[in-house]
Amino acid sequence: xxxxxxxxxVAAKHRLMEPVxxxxxPLVSALLSIVPLLMVFPGLFALTTLLExxxxxxxxxxxxxxxxxxxGVLQPVADGLKTLTKENVVPRGAAPFIHxxxxxxxxxVSFLVYAVLPLGRNMVAVDLDAGVLFFFAVGTAAELAVFxxxxxxxxxxxxxxxxxxxxxxxxxxxxxILSAVTVVMVTGSLSTVRxxxxxxxxxxxxxxxxxxxxxxxxxxxxxxxxxxxxxxxxPFDLPExxxxxxxxxxxxxxxxxxxxxxxxxxxxxxAVSGMAITLFLGGWHAPAPWLEFIPSWACxxxxxxALIALFIWGRGTxxxxxxxxxxxxxxxxxIPMALVNLVSAALWxxxxxxxxxxxxxxxxxxxxxxxxxxxxxxRNQFFKRTYRFAG
Amino acid sequence: xTPLAGYxxxxxxxxxxxxxGVLTRRNAILVLIGxxxxxxxxxxxxxxxxxxxxxxEALTGIMFMIFAMGVAAAEAAVGLAVIIAVxxxxxTTNLDEMKLLKG
Amino acid sequence: MSxxxxxxxxxxxxxxxGAMSLRPLVHCVLALVVSLSGLACLYLQLGxxxxxxxxLLVYIGAVGILIVFAVLLTxxxxxxxxxxxxxxxxxxxxxxxxxxxxxxxxxxxxCLMSPTLPPAPVATVEQIGDALMTRFVLxxxxxxxxxxxxxxxxxxxxxxxxxxx
Numbered sequence: 303x304x305x306x307x308x309x310x311x312v313a314a315k316h317r318l319m320e321p322v323x324x325x326x327x328p329l330v331s332a333l334l335s336i337v338p339l340l341m342v343f344p345g346l347f348a349l350t351t352l353l354e355x356x357x358x359x360x361x362x363x364x365x366x367x368x369x370x371x372x373x374g375v376l377q378p379v380a381d382g383l384k385t386l387t388k389e390n391v392v393p394r395g396a397a398p399f400i401h402x403x404x405x406x407x408x409x410x411v412s413f414l415v416y417a418v419l420p421l422g423r424n425m426v427a428v429d430l431d432a433g434v435l436f437f438f439a440v441g442t443a444a445e446l447a448v449f450x451x452x453x454x455x456x457x458x459x460x461x462x463x464x465x466x467x468x469x470x471x472x473x474x475x476x477x478x479i480l481s482a483v484t485v486v487m488v489t490g491s492l493s494t495v496r497x498x499x500x501x502x503x504x505x506x507x508x509x510x511x512x513x514x515x516x517x518x519x520x521x522x523x524x525x526x527x528x529x530x531x532x533x534x535x536x537p538f539d540l541p542e543x544x545x546x547x548x549x550x551x552x553x554x555x556x557x558x559x560x561x562x563x564x565x566x567x568x569x570x571x572x573a574v575s576g577m578a579i580t581l582f583l584g585g586w587h588a589p590a591p592w593l594e595f596i597p598s599w600a601c602x603x604x605x606x607x608a609l610i611a612l613f614i615w616g617r618g619t620x621x622x623x624x625x626x627x628x629x630x631x632x633x634x635x636x637i638p639m640a641l642v643n644l645v646s647a648a649l650w651x652x653x654x655x656x657x658x659x660x661x662x663x664x665x666x667x668x669x670x671x672x673x674x675x676x677x678x679x680x681r682n683q684f685f686k687r688t689y690r691f692a693g
Numbered sequence: 694x695t696p697l698a699g700y701x702x703x704x705x706x707x708x709x710x711x712x713x714g715v716l717t718r719r720n721a722i723l724v725l726i727g728x729x730x731x732x733x734x735x736x737x738x739x740x741x742x743x744x745x746x747x748x749x750e751a752l753t754g755i756m757f758m759i760f761a762m763g764v765a766a767a768e769a770a771v772g773l774a775v776i777i778a779v780x781x782x783x784x785t786t787n788l789d790e791m792k793l794l795k796g
Numbered sequence: 797m798s799x800x801x802x803x804x805x806x807x808x809x810x811x812x813x814g815a816m817s818l819r820p821l822v823h824c825v826l827a828l829v830v831s832l833s834g835l836a837c838l839y840l841q842l843g844x845x846x847x848x849x850x851x852l853l854v855y856i857g858a859v860g861i862l863i864v865f866a867v868l869l870t871x872x873x874x875x876x877x878x879x880x881x882x883x884x885x886x887x888x889x890x891x892x893x894x895x896x897x898x899x900x901x902x903x904x905x906x907c908l909m910s911p912t913l914p915p916a917p918v919a920t921v922e923q924i925g926d927a928l929m930t931r932f933v934l935x936x937x938x939x940x941x942x943x944x945x946x947x948x949x950x951x952x953x954x955x956x957x958x959x960x961x
Contacts, residue, residue: 400826432846432921439849442857446829449864453822465868472861492921696801698903700838703805705899707812707831709892714816716888722821722866726828729859730812733835736851744842749917752927755847756935759928762854763939767946769859773866774950780870 308597311338312424335427339416346606347568348378354614361618385561393554395456404451405555405562411443412569418494419576422586422599426495433494434486437577438479441532444570445471448551451563455554463550466540466625470531473632474538478528478574480640481521484647485512485581498585507591511584516663517647520671522582524640526612529574531632533567535613537620540628575609576602635674642670700741708734721776721786725769732765800841808834821867829860843916846924 306313315334322330352367352375359366367374392398418433420426430436445468452464486492489500503510512518531538542550552563579585583605586598593601623631646666653659711730714723736758743754780786811834814827832855839848928936 397820400823430845432849435846435849435853435921439852439857442853442861443833445861446826446856446864449861450826461868468861468865472858475857490922696798698906699801699805700842701903702900703809703838705896705903706809707835708899709896710809710812710816712895713889713892716891717885718816720821722863722870723816723824726815726824726863729828729855730815730831733832733855737835737838740839740842740844740847743844743919744917745914749914749919752919752924755844755919755924756927756932758844758847759850759924760932760935760939762850763943766854766858767942769862770946770950771953773862774953776866777869778953786870 304595304597308423308599310597311422311599339427340413343413343416343569343572344565346572347565348382350568350572350610351381351564352378353610354617357611357614358618361615382561385558388557390557390559391554393456396554397454397456400450400454401554402559404447404454405552405559405566407450408444408447408566409562409569411440411447412566412573414440415573416569416576419573420495420498420580420585421576421602422597425586425599429493429495432492434482434492434497434577434581437494437573438475438482441570441573442475444566451555452551455551457554459549460551460553463542463553467534467551470534470538470540470628470632473629474528474531474636477524477632477636477640478532480637480644481524481528482577482581484517484521484644487644487647488512488651494580494585498580498587501584502587504591509584509587509589511582511587513582513584515650516660516667517643517650518582520639520643520646520667522578524636524643525578525582526609528636529571529578530613530616531628533571533574535571536617537622538628539622540625571610571613572606575606575613578609579605630678635678638674639667639671643667697741697745700737700745704734704737704741707731707737719788721779721788722773724788725772725776728772729765729769732761732768736761801838804834804838804841808838822864825860825863825867828863829856832856832860844919846919846921 315331318334319327319330355377356366356374367377370376370380392401415437417427418430418436448467448471449464452460452462452467455461485497489497491497491500501509501511508514513522534542552560555563579602586602588594588596588598588601646663649666650659650663653662708731711727711734714727714730718724718727739754739758739761741754743749743752743758746754776786783790808831811827811831815824815831818824818827833852836848836851836855839851
């Protein structure tokens with residue numbers, strides 16, 4: 303019974319495949335893997351926009367959307383209808399083809415990366431030998447799409463936004479990939495399925511997730527911060543910066559193209575959260591052995607929603623960075639810490655099991671963290687600000 | 694035409710396009726793009742020879758391609774840095790207008 | 797000659813020609829990116845998965861973005877003036893076409909062309925990693941050194957002027 307529920311989608315796919323002639327099997331199999339992805343994640347996008355607005359409203363002591371439907375739950379439908387029916391405006395000076403191509407490329411790229419995410423037991427679209435590499439390689443094309451959008455609009459704000467976005471994305475891509483490399487090093491595989499398998503066991507109630515180890519925890523935090531920056535979310539939302547450059551690279555987009563940008567942004571957020579779950583949070587494994595009756599796909603989506611809630615919480619509480627702080631934080635803090643973490647993971651892998659390796663791994667991360675944090679702290683004068691003219 | 698010949702012809706076509714660009718275009722960035730194309734044509738040859746040649750299990754072609762890629766990335770970074778430095782001094786990226794021997 | 801190869805080859809070659817002949821510089825860069833992604837797909841089609849993804853990561857993620865940055869920093873996105881066919885251009889095209897002729901002639905006369913197709917070799921990531929850490933460890937270290945030197949060198953070159961002012 304439990305097993306059947308766990309494998310319900312896999313079984314359904316096999317059932318649907320049976321009447322298909324063998325010539326068409328590969329095509330139908332691919333379609334049956336892709337179409338659910340194309341339906342589930344946009345659905346999750348609609349849900350998340352509502353959750354985000356409700357959550358932000360709660361944080362800011364207001365109601366959030368509550369007009370459309372009971373408690374405002376139909377708000378995403380209204381938003382969708384609104385963007386679909388709006389006029390599509392293309393600026394006269396724009397390069398029309400690239401202006402059109404940018405959101406399309408962005409959405410395609412955002413969907414492509416889902417191919418390697420294991421959403422449940424036996425539920426991965428393609429189990430690539432180099433899955434993690436595929437994820438990051440395809441993800442980089444998003445930067446180019448952002449540039450295309452910013453450049454083709456022929457607007458100084460959009461170009462500024464695109465420049466900011468690219469600078470931020472390439473700076474934070476390095477710690478993102480370096481913190482993922484620690485996991486690859488310890489599991490010895492680039493395949494997402496094998497990385498999830500490596501985190502399957504439990505000691506007592508405690509799962510063998512990589513986040514439970516010192517290097518894994520540091521890697522997870524680095525990965526999460528970089529992921530926030532990669533998906534341009536607050537406190538790293540400078541490329542959009544409504545109060546400075548209005549909407550950044552998609553200022554000249556309207557109607558459905560604007561909705562596509564919005565969709566791609568959230569899809570990127572889900573994908574990178576899914577990767578964080580796969581790499582550090584045990585993928586679709588249940589958090590404790592007595593919770594294993596929960597279907598694996600449900601575990602994955604619960605973890606995904608928890609990470610989304612974390613992102614919403616961060617957006618509601620953290621103020622925006624300044625551009626120089628953003629760059630300094632990446633190059634002077636994140637990248638050195640990611641490199642130190644790499645050494646820590648290597649030592650963890652080489653040492654025998656026992657308390658020593660916990661101590662060594664922990665000290666190796668904590669000492670540079672304290673030293674680096676202290677030196678940046680003192681030089682940048684982050685201490686209590688004195689107001690000379692006010693008060 | 695055998696499959697290997699197809700890849701080799703494609704690779705020489707890309708190489709030639711890059712060469713023609715380097716010889717005819719006068720913008721320094723375009724010249725760099727041409728050089729990238731030529732390097733990539735060579736990489737395609739490595740992979741094609743690995744696939745269709747003898748001893749593919751030695752992985753020599755793939756290794757060569759990976760190292761060539763690293764060198765090409767270094768070349769692009771330094772080349773573009775030089776172009777930016779020259780642009781700051783001369784306010785141009787046109788190769789015909791860079792005539793100063795002494796900056 | 798399979799159909800995927802023909803499609804990818806046409807796309808790659810057309811994009812390469814576009815990269816060298818379009819007028820707005822940004823269009824050239826985008827065409828270059830299309831051409832390089834076409835090459836990455838060709839690597840995948842040849843069975844070199846790791847090489848294909850590495851190509852995407854390095855050329856689109858790093859080199860493409862770098863060139864875009866250089867274009868923007870040198871204000872190269874303005875249209876270059878239209879020029880008539882000059883002597884240098886004819887000469888350059890002539891040299892390129894003759895090089896192509898020689899290469900194609902050499903390929904057609906080569907004795908390497910066995911019509912039999914060898915079985916597809918496998919190159920898993922694990923094999924590549926093993927090879928990189930054993931037989932090819934010295935080149936790997938050298939490439940690492942080269943990249944570090946290039947990183948520092950390009951930062952120094954690009955920074956120099958700013959300090960003078």
